[in-house]
Amino acid sequence: MASWKTHNCNSCDYSFVGSGKPDALMMGPTIPVICSGCNEIYDRIIHSPIGEKLNGKCYECGSKKYIEWDYKAKKCPQCEDGIVGESDGGVLIMAD
Numbered sequence: 844m845a846s847w848k849t850h851n852c853n854s855c856d857y858s859f860v861g862s863g864k865p866d867a868l869m870m871g872p873t874i875p876v877i878c879s880g881c882n883e884i885y886d887r888i889i890h891s892p893i894g895e896k897l898n899g900k901c902y903e904c905g906s907k908k909y910i911e912w913d914y915k916a917k918k919c920p921q922c923e924d925g926i927v928g929e930s931d932g933g934v935l936i937m938a939d
């Protein structure tokens with residue numbers, strides 16, 4: 844079971860909903876990545892436990908290019924010095 848939380852930047856109005864750290868969905872393990880197309884953070888499945896071919900791409904813009912998000916530094920991808928932290932509100936539990 845994975846819990847997705849709302850994450851908000853403390854410097855701009857950027858926010859995303861996701862695990863914000865390495866996690867696992869029913870479809871496989873995920874890591875948080877930054878889309879190279881639109882600078883959105885999303886959880887990307889890194890490999891399939893059943894060997895299924897993954898067509899991982901950004902939900903927002905469809906780009907397949909990404910860089911790993913440094914989830915310990917929590918830097919905002921959309922402004923210079925913002926930190927993206929978990930919000931207390933808006934917890935979304937994904938029940939497998």
Ligand SMILES: [Zn+2]
Nearest residue numbers: 852919922925
């Ligand atoms: Zn920001």
Ligand SMILES: [Zn+2]
Nearest residue numbers: 878881901904
């Ligand atoms: Zn994108």
